[in-house]
Amino acid sequence: MSGLAATLNATPLWLLTLIKSALLLFVVITTFAYAMLFERKIMGWMQLRPGPNRVGPWGLLQPAADAVKMLFKEDLTPSTADPLIYKLAPFISLVSAFGAYAIIPFTEPVPGDLWSIGNVNAGILFIFALTALGVYGVSLGGWASGSKYPLLGSIRATAQMISYELAMTMSVIGVVIVAGTTSLAGIVHAQHKVWFVIPQLIGFTIYFITAVAETNRAPFDLVEADAELVAGFHTEYSGLRFGLFFIAEYVNMLTVSCIATLLFFGGWDAPFGLTLVPGLVWFILKVLLFIFLYIWLRATLPRFRYDRLMAFGWKVLLPIATLNLVATALVVAVKG
Amino acid sequence: MARMHKNLYNVGAILRGLATTFSFMFKRKPTIGYPSIKKQHAPRFHGLHELRRYADGKERCIGCELCAIACPANAITVIGAENTPQDRRSPGERYAARYEIDELRCIFCGMCEEACPTDAIVLTPRFEMSDYRRGSFIYAKDRLLVPPEAGVGVAPDERPNGIPSDLGQVADVKSTVDVTKGYAATHRGEILKTERRGLAG
Numbered sequence: 001m002s003g004l005a006a007t008l009n010a011t012p013l014w015l016l017t018l019i020k021s022a023l024l025l026f027v028v029i030t031t032f033a034y035a036m037l038f039e040r041k042i043m044g045w046m047q048l049r050p051g052p053n054r055v056g057p058w059g060l061l062q063p064a065a066d067a068v069k070m071l072f073k074e075d076l077t078p079s080t081a082d083p084l085i086y087k088l089a090p091f092i093s094l095v096s097a098f099g100a101y102a103i104i105p106f107t108e109p110v111p112g113d114l115w116s117i118g119n120v121n122a123g124i125l126f127i128f129a130l131t132a133l134g135v136y137g138v139s140l141g142g143w144a145s146g147s148k149y150p151l152l153g154s155i156r157a158t159a160q161m162i163s164y165e166l167a168m169t170m171s172v173i174g175v176v177i178v179a180g181t182t183s184l185a186g187i188v189h190a191q192h193k194v195w196f197v198i199p200q201l202i203g204f205t206i207y208f209i210t211a212v213a214e215t216n217r218a219p220f221d222l223v224e225a226d227a228e229l230v231a232g233f234h235t236e237y238s239g240l241r242f243g244l245f246f247i248a249e250y251v252n253m254l255t256v257s258c259i260a261t262l263l264f265f266g267g268w269d270a271p272f273g274l275t276l277v278p279g280l281v282w283f284i285l286k287v288l289l290f291i292f293l294y295i296w297l298r299a300t301l302p303r304f305r306y307d308r309l310m311a312f313g314w315k316v317l318l319p320i321a322t323l324n325l326v327a328t329a330l331v332v333a334v335k336g
Numbered sequence: 337m338a339r340m341h342k343n344l345y346n347v348g349a350i351l352r353g354l355a356t357t358f359s360f361m362f363k364r365k366p367t368i369g370y371p372s373i374k375k376q377h378a379p380r381f382h383g384l385h386e387l388r389r390y391a392d393g394k395e396r397c398i399g400c401e402l403c404a405i406a407c408p409a410n411a412i413t414v415i416g417a418e419n420t421p422q423d424r425r426s427p428g429e430r431y432a433a434r435y436e437i438d439e440l441r442c443i444f445c446g447m448c449e450e451a452c453p454t455d456a457i458v459l460t461p462r463f464e465m466s467d468y469r470r471g472s473f474i475y476a477k478d479r480l481l482v483p484p485e486a487g488v489g490v491a492p493d494e495r496p497n498g499i500p501s502d503l504g505q506v507a508d509v510k511s512t513v514d515v516t517k518g519y520a521a522t523h524r525g526e527i528l529k530t531e532r533r534g535l536a537g
Contacts, residue, residue, distance in 0.1 A: 042361065045360070045361040045362075045365070046357040046358075046360050046361050047360070048360060048363060048365050048366060048367075049365060049367055050365050050367050050369075053369070296354060296357060296358065297354075299357045300350075300353045300354050300356070300357040301350065301353065
């Protein structure tokens, strides 16, 4: 291990960061591919179907088949589209989705460690700043398509993501107040005694609901709303550009799951003192649990109506999140 | 507004829903992995037709055209011919010189089976008939008639459970109908052509 550490120390920082980024990109994309398969399998089982099972054993090569299919599809641009923005939008979504992984600590960060690329002090703010940019990809993509359903989808996207982000940030500030730091590693360290899901149960509930809405997943998938808007903001997209939006959606789902794990479920902290299992494994298991929860919700709940979605966000989640924030601040202030 | 509250904040209902989907995850799936696993149809399932023979190898069909008359979909074309002492195809006076069923018109009702006085035409449980050309769905005698080496064919009443083992040999025989020419290659096709001409003129 010391030999490895020495090698890592000797490697120039830019090279190390580059290698780590490439590795991370690979890991995240693979995770995306299998998260998709996982979703299709679980959804299938919940709907009394076997799910994809034709490509490879238990359908394990399905993501590869899908990727090949996506690559070979024609890349269409509608004649009414704004070509530059139309082509740029998927990349905005993708970059903002991937960017967050630069600072997510998958395990205890030690100097010159293998896992996280950067340990930013304002970690949680950085992540929110980045993921908030994702709405540009969705709204610009829908706008630039020059077609009515994508436009409706992107209008919904903008409204939904902005109104739910508010409640989401409120719920996260509660955690920041309790932990006394915005560094992700610091927040995990603060949970060593008790995971924040217990003192911040309301905060966690609001975070999870808003996270589902933020990533445009059922039952908050108004942005895509297949039944009413064809495919919402990405109706006109095909081939790899559609694929990029698709990747961005799943990567965002992974991101909010990672944040939920870090903020409320102790990150890489082992539960019940089971420190024998490495922290990374715990982290992955916790994230997987959230992914499952996402899929479970999608297989169960019907889509919100648009006005109810807005009412729920502004009249229920936001007031509760604000009250939770004020109460947390009061308790922390009184205690010390 | 009151109703909205009732629906939206009914957390119990949401949890019950989640419990339902979760329990369904472990239920047995009714899916049949089709190409590798095939459903065992009932012995009297109405599928592809076959023309049976007697044990001595003679064709049961006597070319009476009752099946064609009974057919509600007008899918059957029969043209009979006289048996001669030199060439006895069936025990009766006549035999079917041409026997064609348009399986795309057929509604698989089994009326032909009912009408047949000699139990010559029967429906088998065979259901996989997909093909690339419309013309190849017109099954002529070469694909309908049980080949002599395959035995006599099985009437629905005599069938064991499931798909009989001697089935399928009939339709696997390559058709002598030139499917590339479509309808025109078959007698039925010729009739259709004249019918169309009649309508047009």
